[in-house]
Amino acid sequence: MAKNELKKPSAPKITWHTAFREALQAELFAFRDSLEFLEEVPLTTEPLRIDVVVVKKKSDVQITKNIAAIFRSHNIVEYKSPSDHFSVDDFHKACSYVYLYMHLNKLEVSNVTLTIVAARRPRNLFQYLIRQGIPSSEQSPGIHAIQMGYFPVQIIESNQLPSEENIWLKSLRRDVNTQEMEKILQIKTNETNLRLQAYLYVLLLANPDIAKEMEADKMNQARLVQVLEDLGYIQEWKEQGIAIGEARGEAKGVKQGVKQGVKQGAKKEQKRVLQQMPYVLKGLKNNVPAKQLAKETQLPLAEIKKIQSEL
Secondary structure, three states: OOOOOOOOOOOOOOOHHHHHHHHHHHHOHHHOOOEEEEEEEEOOOOOOEEEEEEEEOOOOOOOOOHHHOOOOOEEEEEEOOOOOOOOHHHHHHHHHHHHHHHHHHOOOHHHEEEEEEEOOOOHHHHHHHHHOOOOEEEEEOOEEEEOOOOOOEEEEEHHHOOOOOOHHHHOOOOOOOHHHHHHHHHHHHHOOOOOOHHHHHHHHHHOHHHHHHHHOOHHHHHHHHHHHHHHOOHHHHHHHHHHHHHHHHHHHOHHHHHHHHHHHHHHHHHHHHHHHHHHHHHHHHOOOOHHHHHHHHOOOHHHHHHHHHHO
16 A cells, blocks of 8 residues: 555444344334343353344233244343344354253243344255255245244344334344435334334444435435434534534624524534444443543534433
8 A cells, every 4th residue: 555545444343133133122112111121132151142032021012023932931032133144153142042041040941032134035045944844934024934843933034024014123234214204203203112212223323325415405304413412413514514603694694694603513523423332332331431432433422321311
């Protein structure tokens, strides 16, 4: 590389798994009083963890959601991000998680299920199941039942799920369109108890053109502002934008200057916050004090505490 050649900055890491856990809870939001979600459940003293365990608070509760039709008392859920594929080895490992979880929690095989969620069809895995004589059948669009005979197993292709029923999992990808984002924001606004900070952050990071498209339309722009308010940063962006606008207002008129300043200031601060968000989420998850994170990221302490209270 030539001396004066600049190194291209690496793309920010997208925390798909955090967003997936929120998407799964959003999918089953109607049954929130009957279910408990245990995240990154440790199986041993080694760094071996299940992505999500969904536990029924009452064993006799019937979960009618399509992705949870097989659910029993304890339900192990393993997830692969859109950039990864679910291999045969991953399948064996997921099955071993179920057995180990059963052993550690003294559960009968009749009390557990396994759900594998991948963005696209794991073809090698399905071919392997055929060679092993293990039948599978598509119970509904995107949901395949695996007839193993020990405990219920299903493989979910999130890309093939129906948008009208599984908007949260279906949209956890890089090619979300404006119509899907509008629907997500509408549901998020109506269901104020949904905890979707990480989910919305990942969607905006994975689909950067969505924000540009939404800004072009006044109604969509209002929805985008609502997202920023949900994330807890809109006030700071406005304040910085107004400061820029007032400086430009001397030449172009205060009113027009403030308007332009708010827009430019918001974009600049939005980029900075999005870059800092993975660090903040990771820090809070690892019990780093909010005050320390505010100092290191130069983000408002009050906003970091707000995110901390919602995690």
